[in-house]
Amino acid sequence: MWLVLCDSSDASALWACQSLRLSGLQPVELCTSDSLALSDHWDHRIRDGRATICFRLPGGRMIEGDKLRGVLNRLYAVPIPHWRSASRSDQEYVQQELFAFHLSWLHGLSCPVINRPTPQGLCGRWRHESEWVWLAGKAGLPVATYRQSAHDRIAGAKGERRLVAPGMTVKTVIVVGDRAAGAPAPPPIMEACTRLARLAETDLLGIDLVDGAAGPWTFAGASPAPDLALGGTMLIRAIVCRFAAERAIA
Amino acid sequence: MVIEAAQRLGTRCILFNQRAFAAASMAFELSADHLSGWIEIEGMGYPLDAIHGVYTRLMDYRLLPELKNEPDNAELHDYCAALHDVLTHWCEVSPARVVNRVSPMATNSSKPYQAQLIQPYGFSVPETLITNDPDTVMEFRSRHGRIVYKSASGIRSIVQMFEDKDVERLPAIRSCPTQFQAYVEGEDVRVHVVNEEVFATRIASAAIDYRYARQQGMEPAQLTATDLPADLAEKCVRLTRGLGLAFAGIDLRIPCDGPVFCFEVNPCPGFSYFEANTGQPIALAVARYLTGQT
Numbered sequence: 344m345w346l347v348l349c350d351s352s353d354a355s356a357l358w359a360c361q362s363l364r365l366s367g368l369q370p371v372e373l374c375t376s377d378s379l380a381l382s383d384h385w386d387h388r389i390r391d392g393r394a395t396i397c398f399r400l401p402g403g404r405m406i407e408g409d410k411l412r413g414v415l416n417r418l419y420a421v422p423i424p425h426w427r428s429a430s431r432s433d434q435e436y437v438q439q440e441l442f443a444f445h446l447s448w449l450h451g452l453s454c455p456v457i458n459r460p461t462p463q464g465l466c467g468r469w470r471h472e473s474e475w476v477w478l479a480g481k482a483g484l485p486v487a488t489y490r491q492s493a494h495d496r497i498a499g500a501k502g503e504r505r506l507v508a509p510g511m512t513v514k515t516v517i518v519v520g521d522r523a524a525g526a527p528a529p530p531p532i533m534e535a536c537t538r539l540a541r542l543a544e545t546d547l548l549g550i551d552l553v554d555g556a557a558g559p560w561t562f563a564g565a566s567p568a569p570d571l572a573l574g575g576t577m578l579i580r581a582i583v584c585r586f587a588a589e590r591a592i593a
Numbered sequence: 594m595v596i597e598a599a600q601r602l603g604t605r606c607i608l609f610n611q612r613a614f615a616a617a618s619m620a621f622e623l624s625a626d627h628l629s630g631w632i633e634i635e636g637m638g639y640p641l642d643a644i645h646g647v648y649t650r651l652m653d654y655r656l657l658p659e660l661k662n663e664p665d666n667a668e669l670h671d672y673c674a675a676l677h678d679v680l681t682h683w684c685e686v687s688p689a690r691v692v693n694r695v696s697p698m699a700t701n702s703s704k705p706y707q708a709q710l711i712q713p714y715g716f717s718v719p720e721t722l723i724t725n726d727p728d729t730v731m732e733f734r735s736r737h738g739r740i741v742y743k744s745a746s747g748i749r750s751i752v753q754m755f756e757d758k759d760v761e762r763l764p765a766i767r768s769c770p771t772q773f774q775a776y777v778e779g780e781d782v783r784v785h786v787v788n789e790e791v792f793a794t795r796i797a798s799a800a801i802d803y804r805y806a807r808q809q810g811m812e813p814a815q816l817t818a819t820d821l822p823a824d825l826a827e828k829c830v831r832l833t834r835g836l837g838l839a840f841a842g843i844d845l846r847i848p849c850d851g852p853v854f855c856f857e858v859n860p861c862p863g864f865s866y867f868e869a870n871t872g873q874p875i876a877l878a879v880a881r882y883l884t885g886q887t
Contacts, residue, residue, distance in 0.1 A: 382725075383725070383726075383767070384724075384725070384726050384729075385723065385724050385725050385726065385770045386722070386724050386726065386729055387705070387722070387723040387724070387770070388720070388721060388722050388723075389705055389708055389709060389718060389720070389721040390720045390721070392712045392713075394705075394709055425768055426768065426769075436746075436748060437768075437769050439702070439746035439747070439748055440744060440745050440746050440748075440769055440770075440771075441769065441770070442702070442703070442746065443702060443703035443704065443705065443706065443744075443745040443746035443747070444703070444705070444723055444745050444770050444772075446702070446703045446706045447703050447705035447706040447708075447709065447723070447745070448723075450706050450709055451709055461699075462699030462700055462702045462703065462706070463696065463699055471682045471685070473621075473623055473682045473683075473685070473686060474682065474685055474686060476623055476624075477623060477628075477686045480624065480625030480626065481625075486624060486625050487624075488622055488623070488624045488627075489622060489623045489624070490620070490621075490622045490623075491620065491621060491622075491678075491679050491682065491683075492618075492619070492620035492675075492679060493617075493618050493619050493620065493672065493675045493676040493678075493679050494618070494620075494672075494675070495675055495679075496671060496675070
């Protein structure tokens with residue numbers, strides 16, 4: 344079985360799930376964060392250097408980690424609907440406990456997981472813009488000078504970004520392993536994007552580029568959870584190949 | 594303690610007191626081959642490239658008394674957040690020695706996750722179960738006899754033995770998967786690793802969680818400096834380095850015979866308690882590392 348983990352409103356992941364089914368992977372099980380929250384049976388163990396996981400989805404379907412062949416992981420967080428009436432401090436405690444739990448069982452899966460969880464993000468590591476610029480420069484992508492001051496007021500919640508001025512058109516390259524899809528960047532840029540994903544230890548990475556201070560393909564940010572539909576069928580093929588390649592290595 | 598030790602080594606130190614954040618400022622700029630900037634503290638400016646070592650023990654700025662009566666959207670609140678943001682992110686990319694950077698410290702946010710990272714370094718981890726199913730816990734208990742429970746996240750919790758009296762409230766775990774572990778016998782040893790220096794402290798206590806012995810009406814833990822076998826000390830150094838840390842507090846339990854268990858690697862250890870009780874020069878080792886002397 345192949346598993347797609349995502350939020351129920353993640354249209355991009357739902358598209359990828361359907362596309363993976365159409366590509367020939369069978370069966371592909373869709374598992375939303377809401378259904379994880381409602382599971383009445385979780386059994387995660389660490390024993391003799393090995394981690395195992397077994398859980399039951401609403402409706403009775405059992406998911407056993409050992410039987411999974413690959414996971415497309417787009418999990419941001421797991422909701423806590425049954426804690427809505429609890430105090431704020433209790434809710435914060437439960438959120439942290441659940442994050443710790445989901446990080447552990449996802450990490451322990453022996454099948455290919457795209458992306459593997461990290462403490463900085465369940466679906467891969469989220470980094471600050473400054474870290475991305477630092478890594479992008481090492482990867483050979485054109486980077487503009489990044490500046491940050493205590494006097495800045497960047498409203499991230501409103502979509503403001505240091506690396507993208509309002510009105511700029513963003514082009515996105517999506518890397519999966521050693522393949523790149525999405526915006527038709529020149530080969531040296533595509534290669535640098537692949538190097539960035541490798542440096543970031545992130546299997547699937549969306550890389551934003553703009554016509555900016557360092558040229559027409561200036562680095563403008565990266566995300567472990569990009570809009571997958573931007574990669575089209577080429578991206579789906581890359582995911583299928585990555586699953587197969589990782590299994591072959593294992 | 595670290596500042597005093599660094600000054601004894603003849604190193605100039607500057608202190609950023611979070612509570613004085615309003616009188617501080619900072620900025621940096623970064624490109625493919627360049628990082629520069631400055632920090633200003635109480636009217637004095639310092640170039641960032643003159644800072645060679647950073648020791649951080651920042652508390653959650655949202656809990657600072659100076660913000661207590663400020664609404665979340667107040668300018669002072671925004672400034673405090675922005676200042677901590679720039680400081681934290683400069684530390685992540687700075688070539689200075691930083692004890693410790695935020696990103697490698699994050700493994701401690703999930704004990705079972707960190708346990709999986711610890712095992713390849715040659716330590717055992719008590720058999721662990723995380724479940725929301727009371728029947729599964731009872732089966733686990735019947736197999737192991739004595740089991741403990743504790744938080745799975747980095748939130749500090751008191752490790753408790755699971756007793757008969759706990760059975761009736763076990764259904765409460767249905768709302769949140771909870772971590773249980775087989776209880777293992779042995780002597781508690783806290784190991785502080787600073788780069789390649791190792792300070793081991795034996796802990797004698799009747800409490801399940803020695804940190805809370807006094808609160809539980811028991812004698813406070815007795816701390817004694819001890820030496821580890823060379824291979825175990827080397828494993829601790831490799832584990833610390835492998836997790837990307839320069840300084841760590843490793844909690845071991847060493848049975849009379851058999852494998853050594855590692856419960857946790859603390860990336861921001863409260864070493865002063867151990868230094869005060871044993872005289873082990875941990876702060877000096879941190880200062881030596883920060884000043885490039887080790």
